[in-house]
Amino acid sequence: MRFVPKFTLLYLTWLLLLAAALYSAVTGQYEVTFTAAWTLALTLVPFALPNLIGVRLPDGFIVAIALFLLGTIFLGEMADFYERFWWWDMMLHGGSAIGLGLAGVILMLILLKGNRMTAAPLIVSIFAFSFAVATGVLWEIYEFAMDQLFGMNMQKSGLVDTMWDLIIDCVGAAAGAGAGYVYLTRADARGLVTLIRDFVGKNRHLVQGGPPDPAGDRSAPPASLRDQDSGTEAPSRPASPGRPRVRHRE
Template identity: 45%
Template sequence: MFWSRLRAQPPLLRFMWATLLVAVVAALIERRWVLVFEAVATILMSMMPVFFARRFGIRLPLRFVAGIGLFLYATIFLGEAYDFYDRYWWWDVLMHGGAAMGFGLMGFLFIFMLFEGDRYAAPAWAMAMIAFCFSVTLGALWEIFEYAMDVNFGMNMQKSGLVDTMWDLIVDVIGASFGAAAGFFYLKGRDLGGLTGVIAEFVEINRRFFRRFGRR
């Protein structure tokens, strides 16, 4: 059962797991314990959506699972273990923007599930605004976490301090806007593919959570 579920995951995700396992073995041989921890943490965290979804009876689109795995691979393994955050100034921007879009989508889907798929339970702009606020709030909480780590444990997660924090929040707002906009256009019946396509696929394969979908 365990292995069958893993084999059913997207090829991209399985390829990332394979490279991470190779990295774990190499790091064990070289006794690079931090790298071992980061690689193992990436593997376990990227597997969590699969088992979380099964636990609650939710089916996740394969590209959604692949996107989460790719993000974790990029932010934890490449970003932290291989210093991509320091090597490439735009890496942090890319990660924050991607996370904000993802949280915007998740926020919208959560709201839509609460309404059981009723497109007319609230104005489209209101549901999109809630999704936007959900995403930006998570981004702000992350910045508070970074500040707490720097102050209490002498870390340097904020890099350049206020400037880094403000740019992160600006990128979070932009990313959240894209995620919320996808929900808005979906409610308006405009299938633009991409993010709206992910929403449509999620709703289609989880119809039991959207019993009022399509009703007037």
């Protein structure tokens, strides 16, 4: 794999996990070894997605996934960051909610196949927000079930922890869904919108149909989306050359 400057944080994550796995193996801390190796393996999954399911993730998505896995599985659990830093869990909840909000926007674009005749940008954003919050609720149910069935302490302070998690989930989901609204209404927007634009550019075969685009164009939203949003029709295809029509006299 060639060096990519955008992947600097990803390379540092791999280096940290590899060093932790080797050091813990030498010192006999095999639980740490397994966790570090498992986390490292998960960070490689996005690179296999193009061959497995035909999805090409943008660089920003890949780096964010790796950092999230590092923060939750390795630093959060093994390094006990959840207990050391009171804001660690809140930060990860907010980050995951933003990611799920963006995922909801992308899912809606894929379902619509680039056709906004049936859904306005506001509807797409509402769906993305609901998708992210619903996923957060399911996670809280999972934590509650683990605590009740196996005596774990995933909810920490119980109801207070759950409510704060859900509030942060709503804020993060609103940010991700808002980025989707901006993407569909302003082609030149930056920030989180860039992640959606990059995904669409790399996966036009999913958003618009047709074969994959190896070049991964990262331009503005597809013309069909922009034209439908502005109320204008997409330019029609020029008529193919052929024999001229002959008008018969009556």
